[in-house]
Amino acid sequence: xxxxALALVALAATSPxxxxxxxxxxxxxxxxxxxxxxxSELASAGAKSASLYWNWAQVSAARGATGEALWALLRAxxxxxxxxxxxxxIGRLREAANLTRPRSPRGxxxxxxxxxxxEDAGPFLRLEDSSGARDWARSEDVRRLDxxxxxxxxx
Numbered sequence: 070x071x072x073x074a075l076a077l078v079a080l081a082a083t084s085p086x087x088x089x090x091x092x093x094x095x096x097x098x099x100x101x102x103x104x105x106x107x108x109s110e111l112a113s114a115g116a117k118s119a120s121l122y123w124n125w126a127q128v129s130a131a132r133g134a135t136g137e138a139l140w141a142l143l144r145a146x147x148x149x150x151x152x153x154x155x156x157x158x159i160g161r162l163r164e165a166a167n168l169t170r171p172r173s174p175r176g177x178x179x180x181x182x183x184x185x186x187x188e189d190a191g192p193f194l195r196l197e198d199s200s201g202a203r204d205w206a207r208s209e210d211v212r213r214l215d216x217x218x219x220x221x222x223x224x
Contacts, residue, residue: 085116096128104128108141119149126158135166143193143205168204186211 083091092107108125126141142159149155162168187203188195194211197203 085111085114089116089118089121093124096124101128101132105132117148119145119152119155122148123155130162135162138162139166139168139205143190147190 088107088111092104092111095101095107096104105125105128108121108128111121112125122141122145126138126145129135129138129141139159139162142155142162145155146152146159185197186194187197189208190205192208193205194208195203196206196211
């Protein structure tokens, strides 16, 4: 058995709180793969904690996995919508990855594209464009074609 497999077996034999502590210790000691594996295993087992996703995001960002970090922060925000630190970190990562909201040239309507929705997470949708690139968008910025349009105010 590999060291990673042994680490996962050891994690499975303990309580979720112990596994969370072990993943945090791995992150502090610089063992990023073990920390990510621990956080991933906890999430797969059904753990729902903003702290879990916050820590996962910090480890992912430190190793340069900006997309994974952003995903984890969006999960943290779903669990703790009012957390200002999570909102700031999402903004920082989006800006660092040049994912700020595009602005239409003056006088032109916004560009419209049809893309599949991969995941509906309430205020956010995970989309895939024609190149296969995936990203999150605010639900209010997307007109869904798989649902009947909402009635207009005059109807």
